[in-house]
Amino acid sequence: MFKVIQHISDVEPAVAGKKEIRFLSQPNGITLGCYLFMDSKTFDSPEALECRGIAFDREGRVVSRPLHKFFNAGEKEWLAPDRLVLRDDIVAIYDKLDGSMVATAWVEGELKWRSKKSFNSEVVNLATQLLDQPEHSGINAFAWEVASAGLTAIFELTHPDARIVVAQEQPELRLLHVRDNVTGQYVMLDRGHVVHDLIAGHGIPLVHRFDGLSLSAAIDSLADMQGREGYVIQFANGDMVKIKCPWYLRIHRSLSFLRERDIAWLALNEELDDVKGALVEAGIDLAAVNEVEARLKRMLSGFVDEIEAIWERGRDLDRKSFAIANKDHPLFGLAMQRYLGKEVTLLEWYGRTRLKDDFSLRALVDETLIDALDG
Known part of the structure; x- marks a missing residue:
């Protein structure tokens, strides 16, 4: 594995x-x-x-x-x-x-x-x-x-x-x-x-393990589960799968996020995988969802490339010279993070400054399917 x-x-x-x-x-x-x-x-x-x-x-x-x-x-x-x-x-x-x-x-x-x-x-x-x-x-x-x-x-x-x-x-x-x-x-x-x-x-505290609980029983219990997220199932080869309860997903409001911008926001915040399974169960084709996700990836990839290019051009400069050379670039703050060896907060920057302009409020599915999900 x-x-x-x-x-x-x-x-x-x-x-x-x-x-x-x-x-x-x-x-x-x-x-x-x-x-x-x-x-x-x-x-x-x-x-x-x-x-x-x-x-x-x-x-x-x-x-x-x-x-x-x-x-x-x-x-x-x-x-x-x-x-x-x-x-x-x-x-x-x-x-x-x-x-x-x-x-x-x-x-x-x-x-x-x-x-x-x-x-x-x-x-x-x-x-x-x-x-x-x-x-x-x-x-x-x-x-x-x-x-x-x-x-x-x-x-x-x-x-x-x-x-x-x-x-x-x-x-x-x-x-x-x-x-x-x-x-x-x-x-x-x-x-x-x-x-x-x-x-x-x-005396190390452990995440609770449900010994004796069958997967069928675990799945059946999700409908009435509240105040918890769900279960993690592990297989003999070490691989795992997450199963989350409807209560948790509703709190996330993820099942109603079916507009282009909402899908992009979920993908940006690493929450889109939480809803794909539910969308499939509701009979929704993931092609439109995957297209938004892929488009976001292409845009972010472009920004990553530009940040790396700025860093490569100025990596041997002292801090003041690097700042003067790049202060007018729209990605200056992120490039400076890269120069200083800090975590590059690209996702936070993109969500705050660009996402609403790059992705519309176009609905990806019919309202009837949204009703089916909510029901």
């Missing part, structure tokens, strides 16, 4: 033609391979599936391998619910927490915490503040042992100050998975792996 990855050269050449996937150097010497945006064709190879934050050190060696990209039930043909219930290789059903991922990285002999695209994001700062508290010393000790052994511990942070949809009463970090950096295997699936002794020894 997963590609063996030891070095950045095992990944980068295979995705070189995808402008939406970038390998960006961080101030700490780490290179993160991650998609900046996506469409229906982005994740079409084992290498692309790993470009969700995989990290490499100065020598190009893999030092952190968070969750691979996986999809929603119904988003792909082979993930239709009626096909999923026939599979006999389901090994776990987990609670789908409505939080943010934080994971470990082993950087020059030290434990570092990171999110999908950054080592200094707001989510990372909230997690490290939580981990500074004495009662979480066990998580720190566990994370150090795991990261130093060539594994990545992947946690979900739920926090009142980082709410997505579901309200959180108090901050919590719960362990989702542990991956082998090289093989990509989810080692917690191996009941004999030493990681289970470490989890027990350090």
Whole structure:
């Protein structure tokens, strides 16, 4: 299922033609391979599936391998619910927490915490503040042992100050998975792996696993589920699929986002995959949705190319000279982020300044289909 990855050269050449996937150097010497945006064709190879934050050190060696990209039930043909219930290789059903991922990285002999695209994001700062508290010393000790052994511990942070949809009463970090950096295997699936002794020894809180719950029963329970997101189903080969409840999707208002601009907004905010399965179930052809997604990708790719070109032309200038040379360019702020080695906030900039002009309020489907979805 997963590609063996030891070095950045095992990944980068295979995705070189995808402008939406970038390998960006961080101030700490780490290179993160991650998609900046996506469409229906982005994740079409084992290498692309790993470009969700995989990290490499100065020598190009893999030092952190968070969750691979996986999809929603119904988003792909082979993930239709009626096909999923026939599979006999389901090994776990987990609670789908409505939080943010934080994971470990082993950087020059030290434990570092990171999110999908950054080592200094707001989510990372909230997690490290939580981990500074004495009662979480066990998580720190566990994370150090795991990261130093060539594994990545992947946690979900739920926090009142980082709410997505579901309200959180108090901050919590719960362990989702542990991956082998090289093989990509989810080692917690191996009941004999030493990681289970470490989890027990350090008292690590885990994401709830529904032992004894069948997939059919899980799917049936979604209709009445409230205050939760849904489930994550994992298969014996490590792959996973997300199943979200109607309550959560309604709160997202995603099922009514069927205008061109709304689809573009969902794609920009990485929420479009949450609704594709529901649209298919309602009998809606995804061709128009995919066209909007692909058009957005082309536009963002053009901006990424221009930012890279500005940086290449001025990378050897001092900061003042770089600013003077580019101060009148409409992408100056983003280019300066690239020059300083910071996260380039292209998506936020595009959503704030360009999206409403580039995408219309044209409806992509008939009103009768919208009514069917709402019903």
